[in-house]
Amino acid sequence: MKKVTHKDVAKLAGVSPSTVSRYINRSSFIDKVKVDAIEKAIAELGYKYTKRAAINATLRSMKVGVVAASYDSPHISCILAGINKVIIQHGYELRIEITQWKTERELKLLKQFVTEKMDAIIVIGGHSSESEIKAITKNLPVLLLGTPALTNSALIATHLPQIRIDNELGGYMATNHLLQLGHRKIVHIKGPEENADANQRLLGYKRSLESAGIPFDEKLVVNGHFSLSISQNEISQLLNKGIEFSAIFAASDESAIGAMQALYQHGLAIPDDISVIGFDNLPISSFVIPPLTTIHQPFEELGEIAIQYSLDLISGNKPKYSIPIINIVVRDSTKAFSARD
């Protein structure tokens, strides 16, 4: 028993193979009578379409490649879930590769995706510049998700489409929450210098302080690189230096958790001694002790939007999308300021 092909279907239906192909792809209108015959033949023969052969014939891959820093970063998992959810409905496949935080590897993977003829590429929180990416991917549809790559201003402006939340607003909301609780000395654990998201959150922090009439204090800002251990270290040093503060706004939940670690090690209670607010709302953030107040990012939705956008790019449609909304989730790690003894 050989595999039944569209030719067999064609023969039985009394039409040509190409008509069957056209029927399958709905690429043109077909006589109702023939459609019926084809459908009958398909049912009778138990014909199954083999996408592989089509891909081989068209030289298109029907794949979209995703490069991300790692699998086990919680928010990346959520984004991937969102992407996966919609992509399968469109007959595309997902190819996920991880950079392990190495820029060279990111570039290498991008090149590989190009030679493998991916139909589109999504870069999640990449570290290379827009111009580098564009140089490699040429006119392939590329989408930047989350942290956009740094634009090297020395080169021509190459604006790749990107999906991002309103980070400045998030930074403002977080800081404002602390302010409203009566805190005045608020530490900010910022993200990497070259990260636009991080910078915008810092901007939001500044604007919030400003609108409350509190002067910006350089000494209260440390760089946690979105990293748990680095943030832990930074806060620990701050504490050792004896710098005073009653609250922390961390630019990521991982940073916030690192800060909590440091506070814990120094015997400081959260939120009684120090309030902490994060940014991301990772799945785990509601389960740290105490549960973390944070800014919620709809990661899965971000993934869905990103892939929709990419699909539109592939098909040449004008992408239409809405920026997902962020909001504050108040849990137990923040509390009204009270002067310590």
Next chain:
Amino acid sequence: MKKVTHKDVAKLAGVSPSTVSRYINRSSFIDKVKVDAIEKAIAELGYKYTKRAAINATLRSMKVGVVAASYDSPHISCILAGINKVIIQHGYELRIEITQWKTERELKLLKQFVTEKMDAIIVIGGHSSESEIKAITKNLPVLLLGTPALTNSALIATHLPQIRIDNELGGYMATNHLLQLGHRKIVHIKGPEENADANQRLLGYKRSLESAGIPFDEKLVVNGHFSLSISQNEISQLLNKGIEFSAIFAASDESAIGAMQALYQHGLAIPDDISVIGFDNLPISSFVIPPLTTIHQPFEELGEIAIQYSLDLISGNKPKYSIPIINIVVRDSTKAFSARD
């Protein structure tokens, strides 16, 4: 400029296309002179092998499918990273699909993988029975990773290969650690009834108690279903009932963290009032407060072993593998027993 194919290479090298093909696949010995000619032609033409066409010609997919419960389960991410690491070196591709904890979806995906002619399938912590899986996958290489599917004893025994750690030993080690710290009333948060891993951990718990001469107390065992929130709930109820205990052995880190939540809400300090030990050593477990003592599972290594095994299955080699070693990681959540006031 058209794509350069193996035919072009053949022509330039003065050999036949099939010889080039044989050279590429090393499927038979070729005259040294011709090899040189071929290599020279490849270099000159910048020829690139196109796997897609080969796949189409052989009707093999060069893919292995993985079904897992979700992307954003921390240990699954680690396993996937391990799999990904070795699979790319072998020219295979990874197709990951998630079941969202639904058994029907698991079965559906399995069927889909079969019709897509996956070369092998890995099921991570599946929920269907071995016989169900085997019925669908026939003689396709299937590997069960972690939690094996429940074997329905009513049907014929169908032993699918599976990679697992020594869960009984892990349960023993965890309990023993607590015992050595002087604890006598040790709560166990077990996993789902139908989960073999969970049952074995429970067995280890029992054996450890037994060897310490402590009678097993049914009331000290609750079912946390490996779930954070359920475990939280169960421990909360235990506390409300006034049942006495000084330590908890949770069958998963997520359960342990849930337990910690409950303790926190009841104003109990960890480890001063209650010691907690988990099982898994998730990336986050070192960062909860206090850092969690737990049994370390080498997830990434498990992934590597699983895919190696699958690759061996595909190529017909006799799979050789070693069961990965687990060990205890002592952090701050456990402490010597001291009678409370």
Next chain:
DNA sequence: CTGTTAGCGCGTTCAT
């Protein structure tokens, strides 16, 4: 609208 012809780039019989 539909059928015919000609590939896509490679693997795999057969012979020799």
Next chain:
DNA sequence: ATGAACGCGCTAACAG
């Protein structure tokens, strides 16, 4: 050991 011929299953270009 090597070449010729054919096949994989489908799409695309061209006629009509």
